[in-house]
Amino acid sequence: MNNYVLEARSISKSYILGSACIEVLSKLHVRFEEGLFFTIQGASGSGKTTLLQLLGGLEKPDKGYILYRGENILQLSAKGLAKWRAETIGFVFQSYHLLPELSALENIELPALIIGKGNQKKAMELLEAVGLEKRANHRPNELSGGEQQRVAIARALRNDPPVILADEPTGNLDGETGKQIINLLLSIQKEKNKTLILVTHEREIASLGDKQLLLSHGKITEIESKFSTEI
Template sequence: MDAPLLDLRDIRKTYPSDRGPLRVLDGVSISLRAGETLALTGESGSGKSTLLHLSGGLDQPDSGEVLLDGRDIGQLDDAARARVRRSRIGLIFQQFNLVPSLTVEKNISLQARLANRHDAPFAAELAGRLGLADLLTRYPEQLSGGQQQRVAIARALVSRPALILADEPTGNLDEDTGDTVLGLLLALVAETGAGLLMVTHSPRLADSLQRRVHLSRGRLEG
């Protein structure tokens, strides 16, 4: 069997707090293969977002390994982790994180251009499939929440990353819009063969993915 795309091994992470060190993750191990979709559920404060940030090289674990394609990105310096994110990882945040001064078209292409992997025809195809073709000259403030989330999805997918990390990607949307956005995301992920790790508080949305794991007080359950 092929090696995992993402392999988290015995991850531990502690942050300082007013009451002393706060252990957020306590020996978490998860693996994800290319083409697989995995939902990460858990109550608020259980460590879900921290685990996602470690998986994307946005932070480093205190101990344990964060292996992407067999390479421990947790041991890389900031610049090296940024290069990995640009070339191998697509990030989708609950707050969208679009650049206010850039048009929809330029927001979509930003990460791909930074990685020298911009494919204009593919970007146009994504925009069309996500219902953004008529909005390319608009700015984020001129869009609805659902439209902004579609832009964020297009931006994450346009460079054809191996790994998609999504943090509550429908958390700010109504149920119908959220279902539509998630359906488009899953279809596009399936077509590109990427692995998807999605944080969600919704058991209903989690059931839309192939696998599901639950995090509680920094440990996996079940």
């Protein structure tokens, strides 16, 4: 029995741009083992964000399958897919995507409310874990970029998902703050044995991955690994 928590099998994805059909991913295959840190590099427009959206069930491929622990998530109903996504995937975006009218604490609690498991005590524990317990009642516009990203990370962890998908999480941050955010993500990933899949254009960050992947011409290859297993 394998230990792959998430797998993209022969997926293809195209977009229509005017009269042109742009193929972003072509029969791509990649597998992610549980508890490892994966980094994905690639040129701008290579499909990195598209791949994360497919893995997280935000989009569907034109062809192929997305498997979670061997089960095809594309066979789920819309409601079932939304429930799977809320319970299984934690998203961290470059632009934070916090709701401006909600406090830091309320933003963190939102994923739990979606699945009917609200508990602000747990949200506060996560706020403490990212060092922002004194900012619980502050709205996003009252927080720095680094603080907003910490809130976003806490929100991603609220339902204790086994998989975290991070799309350029340091892209809007200065170098020092970016390092702090990466260190926070890695400490959480190791402590809680999460599978962390992180898209980055920064080689220094990419080099930290247990497995370092390159997305190019619609396909993905492993360029470096601390392990001998194949993707």
